[in-house]
Amino acid sequence: MTLTDLCLSLTSHAENVLPKNHRLGPRLICPEYSKSVQEVKTYPLLKQERLFALCWNSDAHKNLYASMCPSPEPFCYHYEYSSGDKTQLHTHDYIELGYVVSGEFRQKILGKDITFRQGDLCLIDKNCLHQDYLMETPATILFLGIANDMFTEIMDGNITAQKIIMFLKPALLKQKDLQQYLHFRPDSNTGTEMEDCLYTLLSELSNNNIGSRHICKGLLMRIFHILGTKYEFSLSKEQRKTMNWLVFEEVSEYIRHHFTSVTIRDLSNTFHFQEDYFNRLIKNKTGMTYSAYVQKIRLEKAEQLLGTSSKTIEEIAEAVGYHNKGYFYKIFQEQYKMTPSQYRKISYN
Numbered sequence: 001m002t003l004t005d006l007c008l009s010l011t012s013h014a015e016n017v018l019p020k021n022h023r024l025g026p027r028l029i030c031p032e033y034s035k036s037v038q039e040v041k042t043y044p045l046l047k048q049e050r051l052f053a054l055c056w057n058s059d060a061h062k063n064l065y066a067s068m069c070p071s072p073e074p075f076c077y078h079y080e081y082s083s084g085d086k087t088q089l090h091t092h093d094y095i096e097l098g099y100v101v102s103g104e105f106r107q108k109i110l111g112k113d114i115t116f117r118q119g120d121l122c123l124i125d126k127n128c129l130h131q132d133y134l135m136e137t138p139a140t141i142l143f144l145g146i147a148n149d150m151f152t153e154i155m156d157g158n159i160t161a162q163k164i165i166m167f168l169k170p171a172l173l174k175q176k177d178l179q180q181y182l183h184f185r186p187d188s189n190t191g192t193e194m195e196d197c198l199y200t201l202l203s204e205l206s207n208n209n210i211g212s213r214h215i216c217k218g219l220l221m222r223i224f225h226i227l228g229t230k231y232e233f234s235l236s237k238e239q240r241k242t243m244n245w246l247v248f249e250e251v252s253e254y255i256r257h258h259f260t261s262v263t264i265r266d267l268s269n270t271f272h273f274q275e276d277y278f279n280r281l282i283k284n285k286t287g288m289t290y291s292a293y294v295q296k297i298r299l300e301k302a303e304q305l306l307g308t309s310s311k312t313i314e315e316i317a318e319a320v321g322y323h324n325k326g327y328f329y330k331i332f333q334e335q336y337k338m339t340p341s342q343y344r345k346i347s348y349n
Helices: 003-010 148-157 163-174 193-207 212-230 237-257 264-271 275-286 290-308 313-319 325-336 340-348
Strands: 039-041 051-058 063-069 076-080 090-092 095-102 104-109 112-117 121-124 130-133 139-146 181-186 231-233
Touching: 003 051, 003 095, 003 139, 003 193, 051 193, 051 212, 063 193, 090 130, 095 104, 095 112, 095 193, 104 121, 104 139, 112 121, 139 148, 139 193, 148 212, 193 212, 212 231, 237 264, 237 275, 237 290, 264 275, 275 290, 290 313, 290 325, 290 340, 313 325, 313 340, 325 340
Parallel strands: 039 090
Antiparallel strands: 051 063, 051 139, 063 076, 095 121, 095 139, 104 112, 104 130, 121 181, 181 231
């Protein structure tokens, strides 16, 4: 069974179709009723249920079928709509991740119309104003609602620093006034990994067996890892400026913790950018090349050790990553206009 099949099966429970006036209807599909009202959709489940899925399926006759899980019983909500219909303008008090399983899907986000195609994802901040266009052609859309505390845990649980993690954590959790969203597009090497994870996640949410919460959290961590390493996302000029500073801070901290042996390849393997990106980033933020920046950090550490430790100069050179004493003397003298021995004498006087 594919993810499309699973979504279709969840939204085809003819024996348990909710009536049009059911209280869950506006929760699943809330048609536009005002041009000025801005709804705030609150998290729909109990506190212990920190993740839910909402499936939408539309057919060629403008019938939209929706279902949400976990749920005590499988159900389907049916809504007939017309071309051009939209949902009510709204925000969430939780994080939403949308995935286009098949077809196309259009949203108005912060006043901008965006079309998402099969395989695209959109991550929407909990304060981001948006509305959904009901589909013009058959489509299947999967929405994941992620409670804020779970999102925090997932961000903190990703040990490897990835570009998506570094951007999302400050932008979506701390800088609440930014009202961000991110549009992800798969690259040529993405394959079926994302769809396989989403299929397993949706299966766990619909079955809701013992241990499902822990499994779902692990799957969601894997989904964000895939987003951070195998998807591209577009940023506005202001977002990219924020992103670059965040990346620079992370890279700078990493270099300072590994300055004795760090290489460009280490940075690329850790942060998942091309190697030439780090030279451009460091040059832009410091005016120095990568090599000059690492040398500066090493010499600053040597300077500190010369003034505070009893290590020999040879030991200090080794401690900061220089195995050639003569080269260490040369670059130290170029930087400080004196030898390490002279610097030590001045520091102790």
